[in-house]
Amino acid sequence: MNKLLRGIVTFNSKNRKNYLAGIQKVEEQIVKPMAVFITCMDCRLDPPQFLQAVPGEIFIIRNPGNMVPFFDPAGQHTLSAEGGGLELGCIMNGIGDVVVCGHSDCKAVNSLYTQRYDHAMLQEPNSPLKSWLSAHGLRTVHKFNELFSEEEQQRSVKGETILGGFKLNFGLDSFVCHVDPENKFPIEDKLSQFHTLQQASHIASYPILRPYIATGDIRVHAMWFDIPRGEMHLFNASRGHFAPVTESELEEWKDKEQS
Template sequence: MKKLVQGLLDFQRHGLPAYRATFARLAHGQSPDCLFIACSDSRVVPNLFVSTDPGDLFVMRNVGNMVPPSDATGLSLSDRSEAAALEFSLLNLPVKDIVVCGHSGCGAMKAILSGYNDQKTPNLSSWLDVGRPALAAFERGGKLGEGLPPYDRLSQYSVLQQLAHLRTYPLVRERLAAGTLRLHGWWFDIGHARVHAYRPDLERFAPIDELEGERMLAELESSSSETSSSAA
């Protein structure tokens, strides 16, 4: 807590002047165009590694960066906080992209691998059930994440599983069909401070280096142009 108070004072003394106009503008509302779903892990700091300012991202964080699936009506089959954030971001904000970002060394993935089910933590044990379909996919075998420790491979499988869960929501499916929403799977390698993006064409997560970043930007530009043409 001491570090938090010292950091707050440092921000007020040195950081606030540069952001004063930004916060004055944001006091009237927010308009982020991306919902970023990340893990609660203290080592994963989305605004840091994507260099965003206040107001740029609508961030949802939980243990294991997971999203429970919905039933046919769009009602979450588990904890509803994630579904509420999803609905709010799509219906009240100009969100056009959703990123699910897993990471290396994830404690939730390690717990799922170990079969964690502790009666002392009934909420955590129940929550981890959301990640078990990813474990089933991992155990069926595949090449995703080859060479990585099992828990990191599971983390990558889980990112894809959470994207599948997102697609169970009618609101998401409608926007995907209309071309007004894009889903992205990312994975953060903490040790190398490098983000990887899932490439469906390669069936793997590729590091976002300069070349890959330029490819992604060109793809996004093309997608935006096609959507604008369709709307016209």
């Protein structure tokens, strides 16, 4: 705690003026936030830094495992901070881009993988984290296990096969997906990429957002951050997999936006 308080003192003496000037600029120019960014609460992730965003540009929603609770009017999990954040950002503030961002070595996803065949382990009533993972993460592991056998999963780690060929959509047209086609990552990270795509697909489950997604006023994206390499990956629907964000990738993205 002492380090945190010392940081505040340093901020007050060295950085507060610049911060207040930035906030005043946001208010004077009525800067419109660019995106709702849903990501994990892992302390190794610093979205404003790798997005190079300033205050006022990004609505950030964080939780264990970058979950987007699936909206089920018949279920008990229709109310969530994530749903409220999407409404606040997209409907009340007119934000057009929603990003779900996962990452490597995600402790929440690692827990899901470890206990993917022992769901009772995630039913401990006195564990808020396990209850959260059970409520919003089991859809991922159920689908992962349905699509890929244990043998396929292990063969993918050895580079003998690619986990792919499944269809997904973010509210519009379906696309065929592949997870880590170069087989660069361990199985837990492959599940993390799969999980990120699944969570992004949940955005369209919210009735209040569907009409805007249908008209293209809200666009859903998936990103995945490779922590050891400090490398951000963007899901490219035309390729069907995540690819590192580079200058050439940016040019391809601009061409799609203009077409």
